[in-house]
Amino acid sequence: MVKKAVIPAAGYGTRNLPITKVLPKEMFPVAGRPAIDYIVREAVEAGIEEILIIISRSKNMVMDYFDRSLELEMFLSQAEKSHLIPLLETPKVHIQFIRQSYAKGLGDAVCLAERFAGNEPFAVLLPDLLFINETANALQKTIAVYNEYKESVIGVKAVKEEDLKLYGVIKGTELAEGLYDITDIIEKPQTSPPSNLAVMGRYVFTPEIFPFLNETLPGIGNEIQLTDAIKKMLTKYEAKAQVLEMDCFDLGKNEEYMTLLNYMFKKK
Template sequence: MVKKAIIPAAGYGTRNLPITKVVPKELFPIGNKPAINYVVEEAMAAGIEEILIVVSRSKNLIADYFDRSLELEAYLERKQKTKLLEKIKIPKIQIQYTRQPYAKGLGDAILLGKNFVGNEPFAVLLPDEVIFEKETDGLIQLTKLYDENKSSVLGLYKVEKQLLSSYGVVEWENLKKDIVEITSIVEKPVNNPPSDMAVIGRYVFNPSIFSCLEKTKPGVGGEIQLTDAINEMIKSEKIYGVTIHGNRFDISRFEEYLAANQYIQPFIE
């Protein structure tokens, strides 16, 4: 069973400047909750019991959001605003934090969770991608496959050709409906992407990924790329991909952020 998860949230958010100078993109509101709240709820629905959020020193607002506000609670209690008290309850899950001192890439951020994970399988959820699915939350689709095979799993999504240069794109061999075996992955291909299937921000890894990350040298953008470590991992063990069902939005893209808000609007109380 997958019980631990890492949420990397230390990036600069350059695609969303200038607002990300002061507001972390993970706290962008979707409806009346920030994006990262939905991601934490998704992790909880998949059975995750402990989360490590990787932050930078400019992301203290994230820790503040998941902390109690005793003054506000006391005020709402005095005013007998019970419904509002319910809205500010923090998720009932253990959340820890660690800082990424320098922005050295997603691979480096995940490597900071090595001691937190120990020798257990773990999930990775990128908080700038939210998935809304009425029947099965996104991460559950990965953890279910992991429980069946005990092999690492990547969440996949069919992406329009002109957007593939923003993602890791996989080569694969078909196994059965919605499930493939990954044979390689290319980070942000500019020309000739190997397929139209991109890795989105959901992963389940065996802890062996850490030894691969430790060997990984800076790649695209001078950063420690998770995709390079995955390619190294493929040499010694199987990695599967599963097509994620649900409405997925990349909030780093303005039009998708707006679409996420439009989608969630009917469900807001």
């Protein structure tokens, strides 16, 4: 069973400057809650019991959000606004934090979770990709594949050909509708992508990923790429890809963030 999850939230948010100079992208408001709140709730709904959030020195706001504010609770009580206190409740899950001293890439961030994961499978959720669906849970679908095959699983989604250069892209053999046996994976292919299936920020890994992460050298952007470690892992272990057929919004793209806000507004 997958009971642990890692949320890497230490990046600089360069795609959203200048606001991310002071406001972490993970704290962007979405219908009154920060984006990372939706990510944590997705994990809890998928059965996760322990979460490790990787932050940087400038992301203390994330830690503060998941902490209790006794002063605010007392103020609301004294101001006869106790009915607002339930709004302060965060998801019921054990959350730990660790700092990434320097943003050296997603692969480096996941490396920091090795002791947290131990010998257990663990999920990774990227907090800038929000899956919104009334009846399906993106991480839950990924975990379901792990439960069947006991292999690492990557959530993917078909994207436009011109956008593939922005993502990790898999090559695979289709086993069933929406399910692939991964044969290769490439980070941000600039020419000749192996498919139209882009990695979409939901993973389940077996602990075997860590030796490959530890030996991975900086790649694109001079960062340690998680995709490069997965590519090496495929030489020794099999992995699956699950197509996530649901709406996904990338907070790093301003137009998608605005579309998400409009989507949530219409739901109210």
